[in-house]
Structure formats: structure tokens, C-alpha cells
Amino acid sequence: SQTIHQWPATLVQPVGSPLSLECTVEGTSNPNLYWYRQAAGRGLQLLFYSVGIGQISSEVPQNLSASRPQDRQFILSSKKLLLSDSGFYLCAWRRQQNTEAFFGQGTRLTVV
Amino acid sequence: SQQGEEDPQALSIQEGENATMNCSYKTSINNLQWYRQNSGRGLVHLILIRSNEREKHSGRLRVTLDTSKKSSSLLITASRAADTASYFCATDPRSNYKLTFGIGTLLTVNP
Numbered sequence: 001s002q003t004i005h006q007w008p009a010t011l012v013q014p015v016g017s018p019l020s021l022e023c024t025v026e027g028t029s030n031p032n033l034y035w036y037r038q039a040a041g042r043g044l045q046l047l048f049y050s051v052g053i054g055q056i057s058s059e060v061p062q063n064l065s066a067s068r069p070q071d072r073q074f075i076l077s078s079k080k081l082l083l084s085d086s087g088f089y090l091c092a093w094r095r096q097q098n099t100e101a102f103f104g105q106g107t108r109l110t111v112v
Numbered sequence: 113s114q115q116g117e118e119d120p121q122a123l124s125i126q127e128g129e130n131a132t133m134n135c136s137y138k139t140s141i142n143n144l145q146w147y148r149q150n151s152g153r154g155l156v157h158l159i160l161i162r163s164n165e166r167e168k169h170s171g172r173l174r175v176t177l178d179t180s181k182k183s184s185s186l187l188i189t190a191s192r193a194a195d196t197a198s199y200f201c202a203t204d205p206r207s208n209y210k211l212t213f214g215i216g217t218l219l220t221v222n223p
Contacts, residue, residue: 006154032209043200043215044155051209059210090154097209098142098162101202103154 002027006091006104013111019064019078021107023091026072031093033074034101035066038088050074086111117214118201124220131188133217135201136181144177144184145202149216155200158186191221 006023013019025031032051036044046059048066056066063082067075074091088108094101119134135144143162147155161168161177161184168175174187188195198216205212 034211036213041218044213046210046212049209049211057209088152092155092211094211098204100145100157100160101147101155101211102157105154106152108152 002093002102004091004093004102004104006107008107009105010108011110013081013109015083015111016080019076019081019085019109021076021089021091021109023074023076023104024072025093028072028093028095030071031095032097033068034092034094035074035076036090036092038090038106040087044090048076081111083111085109118199118217120217121215122218122220124222125191127191127193127221127223129191129221131191131195131219131221133186133199133219135184135186135214137184137201137203137214138182139203140206141179141203142206143204144175145204145211146173146175146184146186147200147202147213149198149200151197158199188219191219193221193223195219195221 003026034049035047038044049057050068064078088106090106091104092101117136143160145160146158149155159170159175161175172189177184198218200213200216202211202213
């Protein structure tokens with residue numbers, strides 16, 4: 001069966017520090033991968049998605065970047081965090097277009 | 113920008129009542145999906161309805177899709193306190209691999 005791992009679950013980082021959030025999927029190959037951010041009490045904002053190794057589509061110009069160094073690994077990064085980067089970050093995967101998505105448990109990031 | 117727009121944003125009902133949530137969208141879609149999120153957790157997929165389908169059932173869930181009006185509804189029948197959660201629609205467009213979510217409906221079912 002397929003599983004998705006996202007870590008850490010919570011993170012408190014000072015302004016100006018770097019960020020690296022990792023997401024890995026097991027039990028499937030060549031998944032479509034997604035990073036979303038959710039502000040408190042709000043909907044999901046699509047940040048990045050990837051349909052293959054090294055292929056990253058960015059949805060919103062911002063202080064973040066994403067990379068897919070391996071088929072089932074998706075990394076969200078920042079060189080210098082801003083207060084506005086605080087939020088709940090969710091990674092998701094799906095087999096292909098026109099199928100359901102499976103989500104990780106999320107990372108609660110607080111920038112102080 | 114968010115494609116799905118759920119309505120209402122918050123809904124409070126008594127156990128046993130039915131809950132109806134609506135979703136409107138703007139682009140051509142392959143399918144529309146509904147998800148549930150418990151507070152502070154990841155989203156869980158509930159149901160997927162394809163663009164050539166008009167209605168779909170899964171247990172106590174009933175989803176309708178009207179592509180001419182670009183709208184969908186999720187009905188939860190005989191609600192339970194455990195149904196308390198946020199519910200999101202997501203659009204899967206024809207033109208790309210994005211899966212775009214709306215702002216969600218917070219459903220509270222009072223025992």
C-alpha cells in the first residue's frame with residue numbers, strides 16, 4: 001500500500017532562518033506531488049506541484065522554493081523565512097491527473 | 113487564485129439533520145472532488161465525480177455536479193457529531209495537473 005510521510009509535524013523558526021520541509025511517498029512510482037499552505041481557518045493555497053523528477057511548477061511568487069531530487073521525494077525550502085511564511089504546510093500525492101489525492105499530516109510552521 | 117468556492121463558509125446543525133454544502137468553480141474540469149479535514153490534520157478524500165456524471169453516492173454522502181452552472185453540492189444525510197470537520201471541494205482541470213481547493217465549509221454537528 002502507498003503511504004506519505006511529512007515531517008516535522010511542528011516547527012518554530014526565527015525570522016531570517018532557512019527552512020527545509022520534506023515529504024516522501026512510498027509504494028508508488030512517478031507520482032504527481034503537491035505542496036499547499038493553509039492559513040488559520042482558511043482554504044488551501046497551491047504553492048508548487050511536480051509531475052516528474054526535476055519538474056517543478058510554481059503557483060505563487062514568494063519566498064519559497066521546491067525541489068524534487070528523487071522520484072518520491074518533494075522538498076519545500078526557503079533561504080530566509082518571513083513572518084508571513086507561518087502556516088500549515090501540506091504535502092500531497094496522486095497517481096496521475098483525474099485521480100484522488102492523498103495528504104500527509106501537515107507541518108505547523110510558526111515563524112517568530 | 114482559488115477555483116472552488118464553497119458555500120456556506122460555516123454551517124451548524126443538530127445530529128440527525130442533513131447538511132448541504134455547495135461549491136462553484138470557473139474553469140472546465142475533468143472532475144470535482146470533495147475532501148474532509150479534521151482540525152489540524154491532513155485532508156482525506158471523500159468522493160470524486162467526473163465531468164460526465166451528474167450524481168454520485170457513497171454511504172451517507174451524495175454529490176451532484178452541474179457542469180452547465182459550474183457548481184457541485186455535497187449532501188451528508190443523518191449527520192453525526194463525528195461529521196464535525198471542514199469540507200473542501202477541489203477542481204481537477206482539463207488543461208493542467210493542478211488540483212485547486214476552495215476555502216472550505218466548517219461543519220459543526222451538535223449532539
